[in-house]
Amino acid sequence: MTEQFLEDYFKNLATVSVDLANTDEATSFYRMKDQFDLDEFDNAVRSMSKDKCMLLEIGEGSICEYDSQNDMPKIGLHVLCKSTEEFSDINAARDLAKTILLKIVARMRLDCKGQHERVDQMDGPLRAQRVTFDTKIKFANMSAIDGNWYGKTFYFYFRSPLNLAYDTNDWTG
Numbered sequence: 158m159t160e161q162f163l164e165d166y167f168k169n170l171a172t173v174s175v176d177l178a179n180t181d182e183a184t185s186f187y188r189m190k191d192q193f194d195l196d197e198f199d200n201a202v203r204s205m206s207k208d209k210c211m212l213l214e215i216g217e218g219s220i221c222e223y224d225s226q227n228d229m230p231k232i233g234l235h236v237l238c239k240s241t242e243e244f245s246d247i248n249a250a251r252d253l254a255k256t257i258l259l260k261i262v263a264r265m266r267l268d269c270k271g272q273h274e275r276v277d278q279m280d281g282p283l284r285a286q287r288v289t290f291d292t293k294i295k296f297a298n299m300s301a302i303d304g305n306w307y308g309k310t311f312y313f314y315f316r317s318p319l320n321l322a323y324d325t326n327d328w329t330g
Contacts, residue, residue: 158228158286158317160215164188166282167213167234170264176257177211177236185210192216192233199303208239209257210306220319228319229291234258235299237308247307251298254308258296262311265290289316 171179171186179186187201192214201212214233221227236257240250268281269290275281283290291314299308 158230158288158315160230162286163215163230163232163315164213166268167211167232170261171211174211174257174260176260177209178207179211183207187212189214189233198235202237202303202306209236209253211236211257211261218314221321226319226321227316229314229316231312231314233310233312234261235308235310236261237299237302237306239305240307241305242301247300250307251309254299255296258309258311262292262294266292283315287317291316 168179168186168188171177177185183206185205185207187204187210189197189201189212191197198212202210212233212235214235215230218228218230220229236254238250238253240246265283267275268283269288270281271284272278272280293313295312297310297312299306299310301307
């Protein structure tokens with residue numbers, strides 16, 4: 158599972174989502190380059206042409222468990238909505254963001270299913286990559302990104318098999 162696959166997958170979700178409806182002309186998706194660069198969050202939402210957006214964060218994770226070798230990237234999905242600074246509006250923006258994220262979780266669960274479990278009789282895109290979705294999600298509020306964007310962040314893990322077989326051809330000595 159490559160970072161490009163993950164970026165393409167989540168960009169597609171933002172594109173087919175009725176709530177986000179990302180297009181090249183009206184963007185509502187951004188892939189974060191550096192999760193620790195707070196200015197990038199502000200710059201990302203400034204580039205949005207809609208009042209709701211999704212930011213994708215991929216970076217850390219883990220590899221391997223004793224005898225179950227897996228690549229396990231930690232994924233952060235941030236859904237933000239423009240709001241006023243009124244507390245009730247901020248709460249409404251966060252509630253809307255959480256609702257959108259829950260719809261995305263439902264879609265990811267469907268995309269992990271095989272052809273016999275789906276009405277289209279095709280393996281979902283995550284199943285085709287042998288990805289399983291760890292549904293233990295941690296979430297947090299996002300506040301005042303670029304001053305008036307509020308929302309929720311979901312953090313979770315994808316897991317895919319990893320080949321850690323030793324190959325003598327990879328070594329000169």
